[in-house]
Amino acid sequence: MNLILKKDHLNHLLNAWRQEYEVYAPQSLQNFTHFLPLQDGFELAFDKAHNTRIPPKALFLPTSEALLKFTRFGGYEEVPSETAPRLIFGIRPCDAHAMTMLDTVFEQERYTDPLWKARREATVVVGLGCHEPCQTGFCTTVGSGPFNHAGLDAILTDLGEIFLVETLTEKGEHLFTQLETASEDQSMHASEVQQAAAASMPIAFETEGLKQKLDQNFASPYWEEVSRSCLGCGVCTFLCPTCFCFDIVDEAQRGERVRNWDTCMFRTYSLEASGHNPRPSRVERTRQRLSHKYSYWLDQINQIGCTGCGRCVRYCPVGLDIRAMLRKAHQLPSEVLHA
Amino acid sequence: MPDINALKAEAKRILSEGMVDIVIGFKAGDTPLHPQPAFFKTPDEVDQLVYNALCQNNLATYLTRFPKTQKIGMVVRGCESRSVNALVFEGQHPREGLYLIGVPCDGIIDWRKIVEQTGEEVFSVIEQSDNTVLVEAKSGFFTLEKETLLHESCARCIHPNPISADVVIGELLPEGDPALACEKVAAFAGLSMEERHAWFRQEAERCIRCYACREACPMCYCEECFVDHISPRWTESGTTPAGMQGWHIVRAFHQTGRCTSCGACERACPMDIKMTYLTEKLNEDMRRKYNFEVGLDATTAPPFSTVTLDDKSRFVI
Ligand code: SF4
Ligand code: SF4
Ligand code: SF4
Ligand code: SF4
Numbered sequence: 219m220n221l222i223l224k225k226d227h228l229n230h231l232l233n234a235w236r237q238e239y240e241v242y243a244p245q246s247l248q249n250f251t252h253f254l255p256l257q258d259g260f261e262l263a264f265d266k267a268h269n270t271r272i273p274p275k276a277l278f279l280p281t282s283e284a285l286l287k288f289t290r291f292g293g294y295e296e297v298p299s300e301t302a303p304r305l306i307f308g309i310r311p312c313d314a315h316a317m318t319m320l321d322t323v324f325e326q327e328r329y330t331d332p333l334w335k336a337r338r339e340a341t342v343v344v345g346l347g348c349h350e351p352c353q354t355g356f357c358t359t360v361g362s363g364p365f366n367h368a369g370l371d372a373i374l375t376d377l378g379e380i381f382l383v384e385t386l387t388e389k390g391e392h393l394f395t396q397l398e399t400a401s402e403d404q405s406m407h408a409s410e411v412q413q414a415a416a417a418s419m420p421i422a423f424e425t426e427g428l429k430q431k432l433d434q435n436f437a438s439p440y441w442e443e444v445s446r447s448c449l450g451c452g453v454c455t456f457l458c459p460t461c462f463c464f465d466i467v468d469e470a471q472r473g474e475r476v477r478n479w480d481t482c483m484f485r486t487y488s489l490e491a492s493g494h495n496p497r498p499s500r501v502e503r504t505r506q507r508l509s510h511k512y513s514y515w516l517d518q519i520n521q522i523g524c525t526g527c528g529r530c531v532r533y534c535p536v537g538l539d540i541r542a543m544l545r546k547a548h549q550l551p552s553e554v555l556h557a
Numbered sequence: 558m559p560d561i562n563a564l565k566a567e568a569k570r571i572l573s574e575g576m577v578d579i580v581i582g583f584k585a586g587d588t589p590l591h592p593q594p595a596f597f598k599t600p601d602e603v604d605q606l607v608y609n610a611l612c613q614n615n616l617a618t619y620l621t622r623f624p625k626t627q628k629i630g631m632v633v634r635g636c637e638s639r640s641v642n643a644l645v646f647e648g649q650h651p652r653e654g655l656y657l658i659g660v661p662c663d664g665i666i667d668w669r670k671i672v673e674q675t676g677e678e679v680f681s682v683i684e685q686s687d688n689t690v691l692v693e694a695k696s697g698f699f700t701l702e703k704e705t706l707l708h709e710s711c712a713r714c715i716h717p718n719p720i721s722a723d724v725v726i727g728e729l730l731p732e733g734d735p736a737l738a739c740e741k742v743a744a745f746a747g748l749s750m751e752e753r754h755a756w757f758r759q760e761a762e763r764c765i766r767c768y769a770c771r772e773a774c775p776m777c778y779c780e781e782c783f784v785d786h787i788s789p790r791w792t793e794s795g796t797t798p799a800g801m802q803g804w805h806i807v808r809a810f811h812q813t814g815r816c817t818s819c820g821a822c823e824r825a826c827p828m829d830i831k832m833t834y835l836t837e838k839l840n841e842d843m844r845r846k847y848n849f850e851v852g853l854d855a856t857t858a859p860p861f862s863t864v865t866l867d868d869k870s871r872f873v874i
């Protein structure tokens with residue numbers, strides 16, 4: 219259903235939602251934007267940046283959290299998983315799309331993460347499409363797009379004075395019951411804006427056959443070349459909306475088993491207890507990051523494991539650009555795999 | 558700004574004369590705000606060399622990745638040359654295996670300060686001869702004063718000229734004012750204990766423990782960082798207040814008498830965290846109490862790297 223939300227009505231609506239939900243929306247934090255709960259007198263920061271610095275995955279998988287509390291004498295209790303109702307407003311389509319991919323990791327048939335699941339179920343997600351797409355993003359290249367619906371309960375299109383609201387699920391419909399229905403002209407206008415936005419984004423690299431190139435060039439010197447200046451930090455993966463790796467640590471003094479973000483770019487990630495490290499240098503770690511996103515995800519769910527948000531491009535401290543790395547990968551020879 | 562052609566010529570010369578196996582410098586990045594560290598192995602590759610105020614990394618951080626037998630050329634600014642000296646003192650590379658092409662540095666631009674004024678979509682950045690920077694962004698053209706864009710560490714830099722370089726390309730610059738370097742420390746030291754804690758907390762609570770600051774720092778080259786130790790466990794692993802104190806404060810202390818105030822750690826941080834006030838405080842203590850600044854040569858031991866038998870604290874021996 220298409221509805222019309224007047225921009226000057228937005229704050230009123232957000233405040234109304236606050237009666238029922240904890241509402242998160244991008245607000246300024248230092249020089250960047252962050253999904254923070256709305257407080258009285260809030261100021262939204264959509265003009266400042268397309269994407270928040272930290273992706274919204276952090277609202278479902280915090281940087282650190284206790285999974286259970288234990289005592290020295292063998293007793294333990296799990297941390298309760300219920301979450302109060304939440305609404306995330308203004309998530310970009312690339313980030314929402316990423317959430318659906320993470321669902322396939324945390325909500326599998328045999329193993330479901332209760333904390334993730336409870337938070338997902340308690341959260342309504344309202345997206346803001348990108349009528350002016352960002353420069354470092356490449357959502358259209360990787361099968362998403364500036365008005366992609368995946369992972370959203372409703373999506374807004376900026377039409378100047380008004381937003382056109384498309385409700386996509388029952389949860390979404392429930393949020394906008396008070397609004398007028400959009401006219402046919404308005405809906406047409408919105409779909410033109412949406413198409414023009416997608417069309418304005420250049421294709422950043424060729425994805426056809428890319429997986430095969432990466433697989434076939436597993437031992438190529440290419441990996442040493444592209445990883446030479448890599449620092450081996452956590453920026454590109456921690457800021458990535460689809461990266462989900464974590465480490466579980468027992469903090470004995472606190473009596474807590476905690477889960478912390480971890481990344482394949484860290485030396486300790488693949489370090490084994492024996493001292494052996496199957497990914498001994500940044501070369502193998504870079505190969506893991508790129509191959510996970512552009513090959514192994516495809517093996518698992520037949521989707522590229524990157525939604526093109528462009529954070530890794532923007533914030534890598536040494537300016538490594540995954541788009542350029544993949545353009546180069548596509549130039550690699552196709553080799554016959556040796557048995 | 559040094560003459561780029563003179564820089565390239567020197568880099569090519571040392572490669573073609575076989576004086577070095579590799580030259581570490583910068584090349585143009587794939588995005589306008591981030592030139593990339595680059596490793597040139599042949600004179601032809603040196604054509605890609607760039608040097609400008611957006612080159613934000615401390616290249617000395619790569620030194621410890623190379624075998625000690627490798628002959629390395631490096632483009633170094635003031636802070637980088639001091640980091641190299643400090644690493645040579647610590648036995649990380651023999652000085653004979655290095656050829657340092659020095660460039661006097663008039664400061665690194667903090668790209669965040671550009672984006673703050675122009676918005677996030679920047680297309681190009683051009684430094685102009687009158688100390689202004691022309692930025693083309695989606696929101697329009699901007700002419701910005703370079704001085705207002707400098708990273709804080711550069712604005713308070715004491716030693717902009719390369720130290721013990723094998724050759725210097727460009728005009729030497731006047732030394733910085735140590736009093737300026739002390740300002741931020743003084744502002745911090747003047748606060749009450751609660752206020753100081755609040756200052757620390759405000760920065761630390763954004764930290765996501767990505768360790769970009771550590772990896773960007775030339776002096777953080779430990780094979781196993783204290784935060785990665787499993788046994789004994791030196792600090793909490795998470796982003797809890799205790800974990801943050803453990804990580805940031807101990808990291809700063811490990812830099813005592815070793816940090817060259819380059820600011821590479823802050824510039825690498827994805828969360829815009831400013832922690833150099835801690836290392837600056839320690840640097841000031843080193844200057845004041847021991848009359849020591851690291852990296853002014855490659856032979857003087859930092860005060861905390863020495864032990865004498867009449868040391869008042871006997872715990873080390
Ligand atoms: S990558 Fe696409 S969806 Fe994401 S912010 Fe940029 S334009 Fe929007
Ligand atoms: S952000 Fe850049 S430097 Fe850090 S691990 Fe990723 S590619 Fe390497
Ligand atoms: S790219 Fe690395 S950090 Fe990201 S999900 Fe894959 S293995 Fe984990
Ligand atoms: S601690 Fe920071 S300022 Fe000091 S040498 Fe390391 S990177 Fe440079």
Ligand code: SF4
Nearest residue numbers: 764765767768770826
């Ligand atoms: S770079 Fe910033 S966020 Fe990362 S560990 Fe250092 S201070 Fe924390």
